[in-house]
Amino acid sequence: MMNISYVVLSRLVHTNLGLIVRHSKVKLYSTLSFRICHKSSAIRNSLHYACRGLSGISDGEQNIPGEDTQDNSEDTKTNGSEKSSEKKDTKTNGSEKSSQIVENVNEDIAKTTKGSKITKLLPEKTALPNESDIGLETTKVKRTRTSKKIATDTKEEEKKEKKVRKKKDSLMDIEDFSGLDENVKNLLETHKLKRIVGHTCVIINCLKCSVVKKPVVSDAIYVNKTTGYFTCFTCKKHGPLTALQENFETLIKTKVAKKNFVCFNDKDTYDIYDWTEVDVKAQEALGKGEQLKKFKSEEFRQIEELLGFENIQKSTLEKQNITYDRERHALLIPYRSPDGVLIDCKCLTPYFDEDGEFNGLSYSFTNGSGQSSLFGWRKEDEEKKQLILTKTEKDALVLQQTTSDYSVLSLPRESNLPQEVLPYLEKFETVILWFGDDMQSWEYTIKFARKLGEKRCLVFRPGDECTTPHEILKRNLSIAHTLSKAKPMKNDHLTSFEDLRTEVKAQIAQQELVSGVQWRRFVQFNNVLKGLRPGELTVMSGRTGSGKTTFMSEYSLDLCMQGVNTLWGSFEVNNTRLAKTMLIQYAKKKLSPENLNEFDYYADEFQKLPMHFMTFFGQNDIKKVIDTMAHAVYIHDTQHIIVDNLQFMMGSDMDVTDKFSKQNLVYAAFRRFASAHNVHLTLVIHPRKENEDTELTTASIFGSAKATQEADNVILLQTSKTKRGGKKYIQVTKNRFDGELGNISLKFDPEDLTLSNAGKKEKKSSGKKISDKKTIYTEFEDFSDEYEDEEEEKQKEFIM
Numbered sequence: 165m166m167n168i169s170y171v172v173l174s175r176l177v178h179t180n181l182g183l184i185v186r187h188s189k190v191k192l193y194s195t196l197s198f199r200i201c202h203k204s205s206a207i208r209n210s211l212h213y214a215c216r217g218l219s220g221i222s223d224g225e226q227n228i229p230g231e232d233t234q235d236n237s238e239d240t241k242t243n244g245s246e247k248s249s250e251k252k253d254t255k256t257n258g259s260e261k262s263s264q265i266v267e268n269v270n271e272d273i274a275k276t277t278k279g280s281k282i283t284k285l286l287p288e289k290t291a292l293p294n295e296s297d298i299g300l301e302t303t304k305v306k307r308t309r310t311s312k313k314i315a316t317d318t319k320e321e322e323k324k325e326k327k328v329r330k331k332k333d334s335l336m337d338i339e340d341f342s343g344l345d346e347n348v349k350n351l352l353e354t355h356k357l358k359r360i361v362g363h364t365c366v367i368i369n370c371l372k373c374s375v376v377k378k379p380v381v382s383d384a385i386y387v388n389k390t391t392g393y394f395t396c397f398t399c400k401k402h403g404p405l406t407a408l409q410e411n412f413e414t415l416i417k418t419k420v421a422k423k424n425f426v427c428f429n430d431k432d433t434y435d436i437y438d439w440t441e442v443d444v445k446a447q448e449a450l451g452k453g454e455q456l457k458k459f460k461s462e463e464f465r466q467i468e469e470l471l472g473f474e475n476i477q478k479s480t481l482e483k484q485n486i487t488y489d490r491e492r493h494a495l496l497i498p499y500r501s502p503d504g505v506l507i508d509c510k511c512l513t514p515y516f517d518e519d520g521e522f523n524g525l526s527y528s529f530t531n532g533s534g535q536s537s538l539f540g541w542r543k544e545d546e547e548k549k550q551l552i553l554t555k556t557e558k559d560a561l562v563l564q565q566t567t568s569d570y571s572v573l574s575l576p577r578e579s580n581l582p583q584e585v586l587p588y589l590e591k592f593e594t595v596i597l598w599f600g601d602d603m604q605s606w607e608y609t610i611k612f613a614r615k616l617g618e619k620r621c622l623v624f625r626p627g628d629e630c631t632t633p634h635e636i637l638k639r640n641l642s643i644a645h646t647l648s649k650a651k652p653m654k655n656d657h658l659t660s661f662e663d664l665r666t667e668v669k670a671q672i673a674q675q676e677l678v679s680g681v682q683w684r685r686f687v688q689f690n691n692v693l694k695g696l697r698p699g700e701l702t703v704m705s706g707r708t709g710s711g712k713t714t715f716m717s718e719y720s721l722d723l724c725m726q727g728v729n730t731l732w733g734s735f736e737v738n739n740t741r742l743a744k745t746m747l748i749q750y751a752k753k754k755l756s757p758e759n760l761n762e763f764d765y766y767a768d769e770f771q772k773l774p775m776h777f778m779t780f781f782g783q784n785d786i787k788k789v790i791d792t793m794a795h796a797v798y799i800h801d802t803q804h805i806i807v808d809n810l811q812f813m814m815g816s817d818m819d820v821t822d823k824f825s826k827q828n829l830v831y832a833a834f835r836r837f838a839s840a841h842n843v844h845l846t847l848v849i850h851p852r853k854e855n856e857d858t859e860l861t862t863a864s865i866f867g868s869a870k871a872t873q874e875a876d877n878v879i880l881l882q883t884s885k886t887k888r889g890g891k892k893y894i895q896v897t898k899n900r901f902d903g904e905l906g907n908i909s910l911k912f913d914p915e916d917l918t919l920s921n922a923g924k925k926e927k928k929s930s931g932k933k934i935s936d937k938k939t940i941y942t943e944f945e946d947f948s949d950e951y952e953d954e955e956e957e958k959q960k961e962f963i964m
């Protein structure tokens with residue numbers, strides 16, 4: 165085995181994955197708890213099925229370069245004997261064989277011309293050699309030849325076939341690598357690993373455990389094609405690619421016998437997790453509930469009603485070991501690893517509106533926003549090849565109760581499909597995404613189908629009248645009938661109005677959902693921008709020091725608190741300072757050394773938000789930034805990205821003309837990203853240097869007109885001079901969604917750094933409306949200037 169080069173290693177160390185930090189509790193296991201588990205037959209079985217289930221891949225058909233010598237010789241022997249018997253056959257049974265050859269060739273012609281897979285390992289998109297290359301023209305002529313002639317030509321044909329196979333193999337080698345992350349590619353190339361390319365992962369052998377030549381066995385490692393995140397099916401360890409790469413390197417260099425080598429010994433360096441031990445906290449949390457069998461029918465009916473679980477039988481919940489906490493009126497739902505190890509507990513409680521009416525369920529996880537699995541794994545589903553993925557546990561339970569042909573799982577949070585579970589979903593040939601027929605469900609459907617591999621996904625489109633499984637059950641409609649209406653997720657670039665029709669109808673019918681996620685703190689934005697919509701680009705500008713970051717921080721926090729998966733790229737302000745501002749805005753109170761005891765409470769709550777930060781600072785390459793954003797979208801299903809700010813990201817080491825043209829390229833890249841990934845991107849850009857006394861306009865934004873042309877929305881943080889100082893407000897100068905423009909008032913509170921005024925009594929409001937009908941601007945007395953110095957002092961005071 166060769167040693168990894170420095171270049172490869174440094175590239176791996178700088179993997180994009182490492183550039184994303186999760187603002188959440190990281191669970192690290194002690195060295196002692198890190199153990200290699202035995203290959204139980206259950207695991208072997210599940211792996212066997214996991215691997216066998218890969219579409220287009222079967223156990224016996226791997227012909228991959230880089231096999232070890234022993235394996236090769238075995239193969240050669242087998243091939244050799246097969247060939248000699250083939251020749252013998254040809255001699256003894258010439259005509260029969262000849263027609264068979266012609267048939268086989270014809271089959272190949274049909275396959276080649278249709279563009280379908282030639283070998284099972286050959287991915288569908290593989291560029292096939294042209295017909296003359298593989299001798300198809302010759303073979304067509306052969307049809308008219310006599311059997312004797314064919315027998316004589318067999319040798320030549322075999323030679324040709326061999327040549328073609330060789331060519332195909334080299335093509336396959338290239339194509340197998342297509343779409344793979346560079347670092348994953350390097351891993352495969354460096355170690356000449358045998359591999360199978362699955363829907364979401366590349367499956368390879370572990371260099372330590374591997375005793376057989378094919379990776380379709382119990383010691384396979386699944387490496388995510390996009391992120392490189394790996395899962396070892398033998399020891400159940402999972403973590404970043406860098407850890408796997410380093411582990412292989414150490415293993416190669418070690419003088420210890422392979423069987424005594426301890427994998428990931430320095431695991432504390434990386435975020436290595438395993439799913440081999442029951443999580444004690446989750447077990448305790450689950451234990452707070454009583455088993456459902458203790459509840460009499462009438463009592464259970466009341467629970468059902470309280471939580472909106474009507475028509476779901478007690479036995480269905482019992483099978484998943486769900487318990488009920490009488491005190492909190494909460495259902496306690498165990499979250500297990502795919503092998504049944506308890507790793508988290510979800511607490512579902514009902515919430516009611518002001519009139520005491522049931523208004524939905526709220527939830528929390530014992531392990532906060534740490535890694536989570538899917539709900540609903542069942543031992544009896546091990547051999548099933550069809551999966552239905554639902555949004556909620558309630559829907560998963562309904563389908564487990566009413567169907568038998570499917571494995572049914574649900575997402576931990578409606579908007580998140582954890583990458584840790586993807587290897588366990590490889591075995592499914594078909595995945596039906598049943599989230600509902602509204603616009604938001606469609607947004608999730610698109611996102612998750614991409615993640616799972618669109619070709620195997622069946623989906624419901626908005627307006628398909630599929631609603632949710634629980635609704636179907638309550639209305640006494642047929643679940644099977646609805647399931648039969650799921651259609652393949654198309655993956656081509658053409659569509660017709662017929663295909664778009666239901667979507668257009670749903671957009672008209674569901675105006676509210678199409679408008680996007682609504683603000684709760686900045687409610688005035690709902691009147692102007694209507695909401696935060698996926699796939700849009702917002703450009704935000706304001707003068708130096710006017711409060712852009714402070715505003716963007718609260719603006720994004722507001723949405724994140726409603727479950728919008730958010731990613732921050734702060735190129736000017738460091739992440740600690742930004743997180744501090746955001747935490748204070750979240751707590752809506754000043755946090756200082758005097759009340760440091762409250763820090764943990766707010767920090768714990770804040771940590772549960774789906775908020776991530778990129779670790780870039782200062783000038784950075786746009787490609788690196790875009791790659792990291794793409795990784796975040798894949799891993800965390802990011803919906804809103806904030807880049808603050810463009811000038812800092814691009815740096816200042818270029819002249820103005822260069823700057824303009826580079827900036828145009830950057831805009832275009834961001835625009836494409838927002839559309840391609842269906843995320844909302846907010847880009848903060850400084851204005852040109854202009855007279856401080858005049859208000860900013862769209863034309864004040866630095867760069868050419870491209871920025872505002874590319875943007876769907878343009879918002880400006882304005883400061884208007886008054887007798888008492890400056891008044892801050894947001895002016896919406898472009899809104900592609902419905903053209904509504906207007907101003908949104910802000911009021912800075914130096915105590916909690918908020919600008920939203922949410923939930924506070926206005927000190928004084930003139931209620932005076934600016935004449936323009938489209939303007940919804942209420943003047944507030946502004947104290948910000950008075951507070952500026954004081955606030956600076958306070959900021960210094962606050963030490964985290």
Ligand SMILES: Nc1ncnc2c1ncn2[C@@H]1O[C@H](COP(=O)(O)OP(=O)(O)OP(=O)(O)O)[C@@H](O)[C@H]1O
Binds near residue numbers: 708709714912948955
């Ligand atoms: N409306 C406001 N009134 C007074 N002070 C404010 C206001 N908004 C923010 N601040 C304070 O002003 C300082 C600068 O704010 P911030 O960093 O958000 O400005 P910025 O526009 O992003 O700056 P830059 O142009 O350097 O990027 C911070 O200390 C912040 O707390």
